[in-house]
Amino acid sequence: MRLIRGVKMDIKNYMLNMGTKAKKASKKMSTIDTNTKNKALELMSKALLENKEKIISANKKDMDNGKKNNLSKAKLDRLLLDEKRINSMANGLKKISNLPDPVGEGIKTIKRPNNLIINKIRVPLGVLGIIYESRPNVTVDAVGLCIKSGNTVILRGGSEAIHSNKILTDIIYKASLKAGLPENSIQLVETTDREAVKFMMQLNDYIDVLIPRGGKGLIQAVVNNSTVPVIETGVGNCHIFIDDTADFNMAEKIIINAKTQRPAVCNTMETLLVHKDIKDKFLPIIKRSLTDLGVELVGCEKTKDIIDVDKATEKDWANEYLDLKLAIKVVDSIDEAIDHIYEYGTKHSESIITNNYENSQKFHKEIDAAAVYVNASTRFTDGERYGLGAEIGISTQKLHARGPMGLKELTTVKYTVFGDGQIS
């Protein structure tokens, strides 16, 4: 028995109760009209701006605890909510309210020879479970997308952000009720007990899909332990292959962009593959410009023959550095490049820089990844940059959704059939 908001309650019952309420709410939520959902998003956005001080003061508790518990500088930065970040969350909700509502969209209509009319339409998934780590802004972003797509949501954030997550959920939940959304359409797991996550991953009768958002460890743990269907997001060990026909100037610009623009995100480049015929000329260029930008380089033996870098180990090829570090490998052919990506890639984003038509086609065809680029940076893999609107993550799995997951990817389909007495 544990204390949750002063009430003694067994964790399993607590989670079951939450699941039951979410499922009940989702029945109502699935029929709520677009205007009401948009009004909710706008009121939520407004409420965040009106409660900045409260949010910052709750976040201070988390920050103080984080410092006490010696969280890394990077983690503390992810945890921080300041005026700018609150404005950004509020803006995010407004943007979502401006996106088209996917629910009810007709996908196709089939008229059968017996006059049966079969409509395939888009409907909400139902109840979404979001399991995430230290960024409290995920609370708001995820709720916005879940609500607009007609789903109800159970949130389980990191324990280090619990005060921030509680206040954010309280504020947006109250605003959602004011707009007319059903009770319990937004719920936060308020205990930081790890048992809660364990039960959450077994709530097949109540949660339709789990989306883990965070590092590799979190995602793997959810994939391995959940019986609820999971959408994997985010792990990106992305490669760029420079073939022997590449424009060096273009290649250099793309490499700098893909490695240094925002190294901590999933669509950043982690390994550079260089064709052997250009290694002598190209590697010194790239060494100079990346070293100037503070990028640490490691390389294979052939790379080391040309530029002075540390030796790359097996671990480097598999690693998602998420940092200013890059592994470089010289390959004999496009086939070796593709094989390397097949072995070490995480099916996220891969790019070739080439001026050879056959190679561009071959790379597009043979690379198995969510996004395959010719002569462009891997950094483009992003819902906004694809013109799809806000995203809940980049799916690296093949079922249901692949690549940037926007509102449509948070829906499923239903066949509604109109008859006049047809029997088979």
Add this chain to the structure above:
Amino acid sequence: MRLIRGVKMDIKNYMLNMGTKAKKASKKMSTIDTNTKNKALELMSKALLENKEKIISANKKDMDNGKKNNLSKAKLDRLLLDEKRINSMANGLKKISNLPDPVGEGIKTIKRPNNLIINKIRVPLGVLGIIYESRPNVTVDAVGLCIKSGNTVILRGGSEAIHSNKILTDIIYKASLKAGLPENSIQLVETTDREAVKFMMQLNDYIDVLIPRGGKGLIQAVVNNSTVPVIETGVGNCHIFIDDTADFNMAEKIIINAKTQRPAVCNTMETLLVHKDIKDKFLPIIKRSLTDLGVELVGCEKTKDIIDVDKATEKDWANEYLDLKLAIKVVDSIDEAIDHIYEYGTKHSESIITNNYENSQKFHKEIDAAAVYVNASTRFTDGERYGLGAEIGISTQKLHARGPMGLKELTTVKYTVFGDGQIS
């Protein structure tokens, strides 16, 4: 250590080896052109017809073992392969060869303000694992659909059908090689050891999707134990609700069709819900016609007040009889009918018989199922009957595919992006 075709081999290594070969084959398979795939299907079809005697004689071994092991009559019937059924498998392959190839189909093209061209196209899932029970025809049907959609496949059939499955796989695999498909694109788990399934469900690095085909027990076991993504198919506790405005004649015909045409399949009706205002007139009609057809009826208290049937228990509402048996419940309103379906339905197919516009809309909106019917039989939920071609099953889950799963549902998407040096 166990014996497989005379070779001692540890089961785990055996499955890992199979996964590795399937993954390697899938790289080639994903780029095979449509003509080659169609040729393979045609040669496979021809080979089945040319080897009828071999197939029937292998099947006799399974039938003899089945009789020795006291398999039920229904199970023995499912196991049987005769000339007619072999013809039907061969025809099935031909039909699949005539269906359009989903691979490479363009879903949309986005041109971005920076001139980046983003194509969203359909690509194979990769490696499919099919786990099924006693019907050996699944071996051929599943392979046909997997091959046409550019996937490689690992089959794990029921131990009682092992001789039939082996000969069928041998025949169609050899034919596939003759047409030019890659080695190991079709593999059968040849051990009947249950450990093999256990390992198969953990082969996340090799199998992209598992599709269990069979009874509730099999499907639940796979859902609960697999870390590989699963598509649930098939369990159908389907309802028909007769509201107070229904045309009795239409309702009677649809009920007879949905219950008696083929009671052992998933889209058959299992519970009939009747509005209280028509119970006195309608229940006697339905009792007479269904009893004449050999259907056993059980009912709620209110049903029993009007017609002489056994009492339905809680278990009856949840049961998928797959037999000539029907549970009947009188409800006070459409809301009670919808609530009952929400509680006991398996999200497969649900139908309302009504002449009330508002009720027809309400039922379509509020019922959470793959297929929702107005004035038609639930028996229509089927790939062929929807005009989608052959199907691998009816998905009752919400991720990836819902309803009849044809060739398109065995694919995923990929973004192929064409640039000329774009950076973000």
